[in-house]
Amino acid sequence: MPFDFEPLWLSIELAAITVAILLAVGTPIAWWLARTRSRLRVAVEAVVALPLVLPPTVLGFYLLLMLGPGGPLGGLLLSVTGSSLTFSFEGLVFASTIYSLPFVVQPVQGAFEAVGRGPLEAAFALRARAFDAFFTVVVPMARRGFITGGVLGFAHTLGEFGVVLMVGGNIPGETRLISIAVFEHVETLNYPAAHALSATLLGFCFLVLLTVYAVNRRFPVHAGR
Amino acid sequence: MPAAENPAAPRLEANLRLDRGDFRLEASLDARLSGVTAVFGPSGCGKTTLLRAIAGLEREARGRIAFDGTVWQDDRTFIPTRERRAGLVFQDARLFSHLTVRGNILYGHRRTPADERIFQPETVIRLMALEPLLGRRVSSLSGGERQRVSFARAVLATPRLLLMDEPLASLDQDRKEEILPFIERLAGELAIPTLYVSHEIDEVVRLASDLVLVSDGRVVASGPIEEVSNRFDLRSYAGRLDAGSIIRMRVAGHDEETGITRFAFAGGEVIGPRVDLPEGAAINLRVRSRDVAIALDRPGRTSILNVLPGRVVEIGPNDGPQAHVLLDVGTALWARIMRRSVNELELRPGRPVYALIKAVAVDRRSLGRPTAMDLSLEERDAAPPDGRR
Numbered sequence: 122m123p124f125d126f127e128p129l130w131l132s133i134e135l136a137a138i139t140v141a142i143l144l145a146v147g148t149p150i151a152w153w154l155a156r157t158r159s160r161l162r163v164a165v166e167a168v169v170a171l172p173l174v175l176p177p178t179v180l181g182f183y184l185l186l187m188l189g190p191g192g193p194l195g196g197l198l199l200s201v202t203g204s205s206l207t208f209s210f211e212g213l214v215f216a217s218t219i220y221s222l223p224f225v226v227q228p229v230q231g232a233f234e235a236v237g238r239g240p241l242e243a244a245f246a247l248r249a250r251a252f253d254a255f256f257t258v259v260v261p262m263a264r265r266g267f268i269t270g271g272v273l274g275f276a277h278t279l280g281e282f283g284v285v286l287m288v289g290g291n292i293p294g295e296t297r298l299i300s301i302a303v304f305e306h307v308e309t310l311n312y313p314a315a316h317a318l319s320a321t322l323l324g325f326c327f328l329v330l331l332t333v334y335a336v337n338r339r340f341p342v343h344a345g346r
Numbered sequence: 347m348p349a350a351e352n353p354a355a356p357r358l359e360a361n362l363r364l365d366r367g368d369f370r371l372e373a374s375l376d377a378r379l380s381g382v383t384a385v386f387g388p389s390g391c392g393k394t395t396l397l398r399a400i401a402g403l404e405r406e407a408r409g410r411i412a413f414d415g416t417v418w419q420d421d422r423t424f425i426p427t428r429e430r431r432a433g434l435v436f437q438d439a440r441l442f443s444h445l446t447v448r449g450n451i452l453y454g455h456r457r458t459p460a461d462e463r464i465f466q467p468e469t470v471i472r473l474m475a476l477e478p479l480l481g482r483r484v485s486s487l488s489g490g491e492r493q494r495v496s497f498a499r500a501v502l503a504t505p506r507l508l509l510m511d512e513p514l515a516s517l518d519q520d521r522k523e524e525i526l527p528f529i530e531r532l533a534g535e536l537a538i539p540t541l542y543v544s545h546e547i548d549e550v551v552r553l554a555s556d557l558v559l560v561s562d563g564r565v566v567a568s569g570p571i572e573e574v575s576n577r578f579d580l581r582s583y584a585g586r587l588d589a590g591s592i593i594r595m596r597v598a599g600h601d602e603e604t605g606i607t608r609f610a611f612a613g614g615e616v617i618g619p620r621v622d623l624p625e626g627a628a629i630n631l632r633v634r635s636r637d638v639a640i641a642l643d644r645p646g647r648t649s650i651l652n653v654l655p656g657r658v659v660e661i662g663p664n665d666g667p668q669a670h671v672l673l674d675v676g677t678a679l680w681a682r683i684m685r686r687s688v689n690e691l692e693l694r695p696g697r698p699v700y701a702l703i704k705a706v707a708v709d710r711r712s713l714g715r716p717t718a719m720d721l722s723l724e725e726r727d728a729a730p731p732d733g734r735r
Contacts, residue, residue: 239440242403245427246434247454247503257453261444 125314127294128302129321135210135298136278139217143225143274144267146218151226152255155233170223177220181287184216188288208290213298216288221277225270232266233259265337272333276326348381348555348570349539355380356414356506356539362399364407371395371407371563377556379507379539382529384550384571387560393543396560397509400541401434402427413507433505433538437512439492441484447495448480454503464504465536473531474498490521494528501536508532508540514549526552551592551630570594571630576678590634591680597627613676616652616703638681639702640671642691652703654679658693673701 154166172180188195188206195205206212236259244254260267282300289296291305299318306315349355355378364371371392377383385393399407402418402425411418413432418425433454441450455467471477474494484492493513500508513529514522530553533540541558544550550557550571557575558568567574575592595609595616605620609631616631623629644653656675669685671693672678679701693699 239436239438240442242427243434243436243440243442244453245403246401246432247499248428248431248457249453250428253457258442258444262442264444 128299132299136275139278140274147225151230177283181284213289217278221274224273224277228270229266232263236262349378359412362409381555382540382553383556384554385543385558392563393560431506433500433508435510439496451498510542590632635680635682641700650702654701658697
């Protein structure tokens with residue numbers, strides 16, 4: 122019996138796109154949180170951490186309302202592009218970005234805080250401009266935070282279920298992700314198909330983590346500065 | 347020559363205010379800088395904050411800073427750190443852990459326009475003895491090696507002024523001895539004016555030609571080290587400085603047989619244990635006040651080798667049974683004697699006396715070599731520095 126691996130690739134594609142967006146969006150947020158003395162900081166931290174505690178179905182429900190044709194964002198998109206974001210791959214990307222935000226922002230923020238102001242000041246005194254110093258000193262010194270954040274964000278997106286079900290539904294090739302497909306196979310008692318998908322995912326995830334940790338080990342652990 | 351008396355030395359003016367709740371900096375400094383100028387004061391007095399403000403790292407600091415004719419900061423201007431060209435050496439080195447020693451050293455050099463570069467990497471690497479370390483990761487370096495890397499890194503960005511914040515504080519005594527010559531080379535051979543923050547009198551005596559005294563967020567005094575350290579009105583600020591007088595001397599000659607060195611100064615010569623410096627080399631010499639005795643007549647047969655004629659300038663206020671007596675022996679010299687002796691000898695300002703200094707008081711720890719002057723004599727492994735000099 123031929124297995125349909127499409128849900129697996131769709132999930133991986135979604136996770137990869139989501140992590141890329143989160144690194145781009147989450148890094149400035151993490152930097153701001155690591156550096157600011159603003160009173161807004163605690164509020165922003167709380168909002169970023171919300172997906173950690175909210176049941177995915179609750180988050181999915183509100184995303185559905187927001188992204189649907191009657192919602193504020195969905196309505197706007199409908200009038201501009203002719204389609205809302207619900208039950209589409211793009212909608213899933215948006216939802217996943219919200220859903221996995223803390224898993225990227227928190228490790229990166231922690232790494233920025235660990236690097237501290239010191240190396241940045243040293244770079245300024247060595248004539249580096251702000252962006253230069255950020256990308257040549259701060260980011261490399263915080264790379265463990267980025268690796269951790271990337272892996273966690275990827276894994277978390279790969280495993281999402283509740284949010285996907287609420288926002289994306291189950292459209293083959295569009296929103297039918299691996300978690301949905303496995304659930305469906307189990308419900309229809311198609312255990313071999315569930316196995317095939319699950320075992321492949323298990324192996325894939327193990328290989329990814331193995332690679333990440335092996336690469337990470339090549340950089341020696343630095344004591345202090 | 348102390349920078350304060352050198353009209354060619356660049357001038358640093360700073361009038362700074364910084365309020366931070368429990369701490370207030372209200373510093374006013376106008377000094378010419380060449381060689382090493384020590385910023386001395388107890389821990390927490392604000393000397394590090396002053397240095398950081400000069401570097402442009404304290405954005406809340408209000409006031410005016412100008413260096414060598416360029417305004418770095420005033421009501422309208424704030425030149426960012428990277429454009430002030432002030433090299434920074436931190437207590438904790440702050441090396442970039444993701445780069446090798448070479449990568450660290452060249453970080454600022456690569457960001458310095460070619461036409462502004464004065465020092466070549468090879469020269470500085472040789473001066474700081476870093477060749478064997480170039481390929482190493484910084485995590486494998488010792489504390490002393492780290493500081494040498496951070497010196498080289500700062501210098502290769504071609505700073506007009508070096509700011510050092512207790513660069514030896516995290517090192518043990520042996521490592522300090524090892525690093526001190528490298529700091530002397532920076533200020534001497536490379537001729538970069540250096541502000542050196544420290545609360546260690548030994549480092550100050552050894553390195554500095556000029557002194558900025560900081561207390562409670564204020565600059566109390568600045569000038570040649572000899573002058574500032576011997577002013578009586580500053581003794582309460584100078585803290586541990588008051589353990590003795592700092593006298594600038596030159597090596598006048600050695601007597602190999604008896605193992606002594608003669609040091610010359612304005613008031614004559616003193617004798618101390620042999621030091622490994624060429625004739626003519628300048629040093630700061632510290633004479634502890636408790637090692638100075640006073641006599642009314644020139645003593646005859648005595649084991650004390652240094653007998654300096656002079657007169658009493660001032661007798662300090664009561665310090666228990668002891669008294670601090672300021673003598674003029676061609677330079678200021680403090681003696682700590684019993685108050686009873688003051689009475690018995692009828693010491694009073696103007697009275698001619700002889701100061702007796704035990705030669706053994708001139709020990710190795712109290713010797714300091716100031717910068718710039720004697721370093722030209724010490725060519726050892728150093729190639730001629732490129733340009734500027």
